[in-house]
Amino acid sequence: MxxxxxxxxxxxxxxxxxxxxxxxxxxxxxxxxxxxxxxxxxxxxxxxxxxxxxxxxxxxxxxxxxxxxxxxxxxxxxxxxxxxxxxxxxxxxxxxxxxxxxxxxxxxxxxxxxxxxxxxxxxxxxxxxxxxxxxCRGFCQKCGANRNLIDCSCEEKEIDPRWAALKNLK
Ligand SMILES: [Zn+2]
Ligand SMILES: [Zn+2]
Structure with missing residues (x-):
């Protein structure tokens, strides 16, 4: 135009x-x-x-x-x-x-x-x-999987210290 x-x-x-x-x-x-x-x-x-x-x-x-x-x-x-x-x-x-x-x-x-x-x-x-x-969970930084589709088993980068403490109790 x-x-x-x-x-x-x-x-x-x-x-x-x-x-x-x-x-x-x-x-x-x-x-x-x-x-x-x-x-x-x-x-x-x-x-x-x-x-x-x-x-x-x-x-x-x-x-x-x-x-x-x-x-x-x-x-x-x-x-x-x-x-x-x-x-x-x-x-x-x-x-x-x-x-x-x-x-x-x-x-x-x-x-x-x-x-x-x-x-x-x-x-x-x-x-x-x-x-x-x-x-949206985006891509896993480790394996590149689309985390909306797949729950890859890569560890989360940082574990919340409160949860880490609970883990130790078990
Ligand atoms: Zn998205
Ligand atoms: Zn992964």
Missing amino acids: IVDVTTMKDARTSFDFSIEAAQIDLESETERVVNAVRVQGQIKKGIVQTDVEGRISTDVEVECSRCLQPNGKSLDFPFSAAFVTAENYTREREAEVNIENLEVSIYAGDKIDLTELVREQILLNLPEQVFCRED
């Missing part, structure tokens, strides 16, 4: 569209988009910068941080981004005028790639740690 800012008739334009999951490549082996991505919002064309803001919702699959099993997660978050043309960016810099929002992206020509924006926003909003369940 590419928006040509020069052809925008109004200063504000609303959008509501979907991007196929296959079009959003997170370039990650542990995270992927599994459902169409809905993007709603508006573009505000200003004299110097163009603002894009709205909401993104989709479903992703993220590996459990402990056992690597894929987990489904729904994402639904607001976003905002600002764009300036390379020309405006240089001009503002040379004039030493502060661009209102310093976290601006520079776009070449007059086109903003919304698909790329959506991809970046999804990456920013992925959960940092995901567990398939709260008490």
Whole structure:
């Protein structure tokens, strides 16, 4: 989805569209988009910068941080981004005028790639740690067995000293 800012008739334009999951490549082996991505919002064309803001919702699959099993997660978050043309960016810099929002992206020509924006926003909003369940036991550090599936007989690293004391009583 590419928006040509020069052809925008109004200063504000609303959008509501979907991007196929296959079009959003997170370039990650542990995270992927599994459902169409809905993007709603508006573009505000200003004299110097163009603002894009709205909401993104989709479903992703993220590996459990402990056992690597894929987990489904729904994402639904607001976003905002600002764009300036390379020309405006240089001009503002040379004039030493502060661009209102310093976290601006520079776009070449007059086109903003919304698909790329959506991809970046999804990456920013992925959960940092995901567990398939709260008490996921992950892999045994000794034998590598998935301890959710197998009770390997490796000793626990540390035995709680209170239990160790009970053991000695026997
Ligand atoms: Zn897990
Ligand atoms: Zn083990």
